[in-house]
Amino acid sequence: MSVAPGIWQPHDQAERREEVRIPAAGLELTGTSAAALTWTVHEESPGVVEVRVVPDRAAEVRLGWRVPCVDATAFWAADGGEHRGLPPFWRRPRTAALEKNAPVGCLIGAGDVALCTFAAGEVVRPVRTRTGVVEETGEFGFWVEHEAGPGTGLLLRIDLSRRHFATTLAGVADWWGTLHGLGRDVPLAARMPAYSTWYAMQQHVDAAGVERQAGPAAELGCEALIVDDGWHSDDRGRGYGHVGEWRPSPTSFPDISAHVAKVRGEGLAYLLWYALPFVGRHTELWDRVRPYTLVYKEHMNAAILDPRYPYVRDLLAGHLTRAVTEWGMDGLKIDFIDQFAVEDPPRPGPEADCATVNEGVRRLLAQLPEECLVELRQPYVSPGLWPYATMIRASDCPLSPAHNRQRTVDLRLIAGPMAVHADMLMWHPDESPERVATQLINVLFAVPQISVDLTTQTPAQAQVLRFWLAFFRQHVDVLQRGDFAPARPDLAYPQVSARSGDTVIVGRYAPMPVEAPATGTLWVANGDASTDVLLRTSRPGTARATVLDCRGRTESDDFVDLTPGSVEITVPEGGLLRLETTA
Structure with missing residues (x-):
């Protein structure tokens, strides 16, 4: 050659x-x-x-x-x-x-x-x-x-x-x-549905508002609650000029430890958000850390700290450790690690103890508490981060089910031991229950994070959430640990399946035929508007077909004849087919 x-x-x-x-x-x-x-x-x-x-x-x-x-x-x-x-x-x-x-x-x-x-x-x-x-x-x-x-x-x-x-x-x-030798044990809580405050509240979070969501979230099937930006400051400008000191806002969270205890009392793990690399210009820290910065981000009104310095690593790790050891947090949502990737970083001063920013980031993360949940996010997907995290989330794609599906599938392919989380799910208050279900089905092979006001959902929307979150929980081993087979990456994965033993679960996102196994249980979650689900079969026989709508209500429960070729079964949008086949 x-x-x-x-x-x-x-x-x-x-x-x-x-x-x-x-x-x-x-x-x-x-x-x-x-x-x-x-x-x-x-x-x-x-x-x-x-x-x-x-x-x-x-x-x-x-x-x-x-x-x-x-x-x-x-x-x-x-x-x-x-x-x-x-x-x-x-x-x-x-x-x-x-x-x-x-x-x-x-x-x-x-x-x-x-x-x-x-x-x-x-x-x-x-x-x-x-x-x-x-x-x-x-x-x-x-x-x-x-x-x-x-x-x-x-x-x-x-x-x-x-x-x-x-x-x-x-x-x-x-x-x-x-x-x-990468990776660590991932607790089951990291693989269970979660509630996030970000799309539901943006920066307008406070203890009372978070506590109002905790009870409904647990009742619907969530096992973790993630408080995002806004807890550390009264600034609501969507910038980062006030981040870096990481003290709870005395206005919004006057007693953070008591608040965390209330949320955990509902049976939820509590995770807290940190924009790890940033120190804002309007903080008391600003003058002290300016000699230890990689670059100033004008549009963010903040600087990126240089982890090559032990002072910086101790400062940042100390903030995050305090949340776990003093406030009772179960975990940390660590954001913006990719911002450390600065082109042409300045030459470090004599206080630096490592030559590269990469090594500085690794040493920084190694200082975090080991016994806690840690969420990372695309695009920081390196396997070198596996020892320091338990879950990784798709990058932001609000109200975009197709993007959420593609990004979570991409993560599943190389996430190794980590649990893969979807970007937070949100919808307009007038959204139909079918379309709410479709969003959940699009992230069927990841961990859903819900981010709407749970106290204002219609009865139909709440029924959809309860039904589908129960399905995620009941089938977690197949969905997240089974043999994973997404199809047609050139078409953004119009069909995805997972298999464990004699159980196969298929997410259907386009009118493509679904292969029916010769024996066992086939679940088909219909995430497409077309309702004529075509099953391809290779052997004759009889199967029991149970069809549920998006809320989990039974639409039909019949025996169907399977002949080699294809069989068509009507499954509503956002609905679920269960096909039981015996030898």
Whole structure:
């Protein structure tokens, strides 16, 4: 296999290229570095190889390769957003580091087959990747690079096994966990529905208002309550000029410990929001921390602190620890870790004890209390954060079910041990119960966070919440821990399924046929306006079909004849089908 000109150019004339052929994978890799390279190739399983390239001195190392772009439908990346087409190779490289993104990608072909899945072993320091269609050859090009030393070098995993793309990405997550011993036990509470104040109250939170929501939230099936921005200040300007001191507003939360005890008395875990990197210009801290900042954000009216300094880490970790040890919080919602990813950070002063911001962030998070719930958020999805968190939430997408579905599915694919949470669900007071149910179904394979005023919901809306939150709770093992198989990433996952034992749960978001298992229980949650659900069957028999509407009321309960081919069953929008098939 030859290397097309202009694809992997050395950085300068002092650099050299080396090529290594991997017959088992049918692949040729090109290594580029100013240093001499030592190669080690290990075949993990058929079609899956690990490649380690070690330079003889500290230097940038780049590995590049190409595969035929045949039957390709989409390229998946951890920060791919809503665009899943095939990018051109000449686009700007992506950067992944501890505080933003993850070094992984997958070229997907027809039938949801992974044509090539790759991941880097480095999960803290910056890793740059470039991927895309090579116009000159019709191939799909890849390169991965980062600074490497004689100790560890650059470690790469390439999967050409042509399995389902979700299976290959789950293999990446397992690989990261094995490499780094990452992750910690995730309490069941992290996987249960939660209530969030953000969309329901914005910054207008106070103890009485939060307590009014706690009882209804617990009664409907939530097990955690998350208080977002607004608790620490009387400012309601949606900026960050007043953050950083992290003391409860004496007006809104005059006795934070007593308030937390009341909420916990309802049976809810309590999590508190922190914009971790920020110190606002209008705080008493401002003058003290100015020498320890990475950058000032004019539009936020706040600075990003530099975690390379022990003073900064102790300050920030002390604030968060106090919430747990003194106020009785069960957990922390840590926001804006991606803001630490500053281009060209200033040279640290003599008080700094680590050279990189990435390492400073890691040390900061390592100081947080271990026995508490911690929520992170897209786009800080690096597996290097797994030891410090229990859950990760989709980035903000208010009232956008399709985006919430895509983002939670993306997270599920590489979240490893962490529980995946949806962005908060909100709706207009006049929303129909069917559309409320559709929002819940769109995040069926994640943890729903509800963010509406529960005291003003109509009886029908409350019935929808009670029914679907009960379904989330009852089937948590299948939905969140079962074999996960989203379909058609090029179409934003119009169908998603999870299987455990003889139970299969399918989320239907477009009029696509649903495969019915030969035996066992099939649940189909209809998140689409079309009501004619087409089941594909492979064997004759009889099955019991129970259809529930969006509130959990039985619409029909009949036996249906299954013949090889297809069977059509009417399931209302926001409703649920249960199909029981016996051998």
